[in-house]
Amino acid sequence: MKVRHSFVALLACAALPAGAQLSIEITGAGANRIPVSIADFAGERIVSQALTSVVRGDLERSGWFRLVEPGTLATMEPTAGNIADLKTRGADAYVAGGVLQTGEGRYESRFRLFDVPKQAALGGHTYAHGSNQLRTTAHRISDFVYEKLTGEPGVFSTRIAYVVKSTGRFELQVADADGMNAQAALASREPIISPTWSPDGSKLAYVSFEAKKPVVYVHDLASGRRHVAANFKGSNSAPAWSPDGKRLAVVLTKDGNSQLYTLNADGSGVNRLASSSGIDTEPQYSPDGQWIYFTSDRGGSPQIYRIGAAGGNAERVTFEGSYNVTPRLSPDGRNMAYVSRNNGRFQLTLMDIATKQSQVLTDTAKDESPSFAPNGRTLLYASEINGRGVLGTVSIDGRIKQKLSVQAADVREPSWGPQLK
């Protein structure tokens, strides 16, 4: 093989220009959105405004909330009269807060959340932070409000990874869940596919074609350092982390067909998991670590199967249709997202594992790469709109939808990072 100079840039922390950021558009909202009123946070104007707008944006974009104008009210100690006023405006919840400068570039942000009909405080928090942690602080406030009002943890503080393809260039990027703060972790002239977060959120495993063939890497995000996890003869792809972060399931062709193997994250301890005469690929561990779900054409068409994480007999999971691929388990293990082909359309589909009932969640035709939010309520996936690669999110009931796109480039291969404590 002719050795060509291959362009690969490893980037520890490279901020991107504004045009390269993901922009989010809401394309569907929940049926019963909670009316919430968020007062302008008091304090140093420019700082508090930024905080308030991020919280409002988070809650509104989630599709679970409807923003109600608080009027001139901005107090963390609302009177009975204030509450009565909020009630007439139709607010069920009220958030107020303030920002104090405590030193050079140091701030203290406080907030309280109120249940309007019950006229009761639901709690609050104080965060000490620097001026560069404003958005992070706002996302944590949003997480608190979301959890108190919906009963499920919020995912505003999480991060996502995805690949942006522009002419002749592939970039593996990491951004906040709202698409902001996008940073490139890797840039290459060759394709990058299948990024997936380590359970502790510190690393990404992915497949890069920079060596003119697919090789699996593990990339530490803080340091920008990485190592080869699998580079055997033939192709190396489809990495999936075990829940304890110690092992990876991968697909290798070193012994012929695409087959499933597990290995330690450092590349040692290779173990063949299953054998078939056809294609086995796209492994994913169940959250309890007991099973590995995967795609196989061993029955004649691509279908989803599962096998014990230490091997054994594979059992078939999908039976309807002739193309069911890319199984992804929800964090609670109850649901499985996958892509099914229906009348020539490739659509994001959700199966209830216990009842085996399936529901198509989208009306797009080229869905790929589903990835669950850490709270299991939302799926992130890749699709195509007007010939352009975009990301979409959809709630597991199919109602709340967002589109995430990048100007003048295709965005694809998304992976939602874990919830960090």
Next chain:
Amino acid sequence: MRTLLVTLAIALPLLISGCSSQPAAPEQPGAGVEDRKPTAITTPPVVQPPISTGNVDPYDIAELKNPKSILSKRNVFFDFDMYIVKDEFKPLIEAHAKFLVKNPKMKMLIQGNADERGSREYNLALGGKRSEAVKKALLLLGAKEDQVESVSLGEEKPRCTDATEECWAQNRRGDMLYSGEY
């Protein structure tokens, strides 16, 4: 795809029959090919393997670049989600297998490709099965294991990027490439 096949069915026999009337370029021995009349367009694009006429070697390395030789053709096309080599590509694979047998120092890389629909990882595996199917056929016909390497590009290197069946058909492909061509 169908239009492509039809075009090939018309064009190939024409090229081949025209070939016998053309004098070979001096520095490049021309392929002596059986004289064939153009056939009906319903006939699959079966191309006769080169047949030696006199001292011209149809498996000379230069034939790889001779547009009149079947050896200049390198593509094997597949149906959606399939990795069976269709009968119409068997003469092409036979010709390359013979070439590899007669030129044991030549090495080939087979790149398997898939169209853009469906999962990238599944398509990577599918491209692998396609390149492997071409490789197996070549080995059965006498090519040696160390001459032929198969790899998959999945859906990552599309030749055609329109969202049409014609385009997808072109991308469901195995390419047989010799040293210096990849």
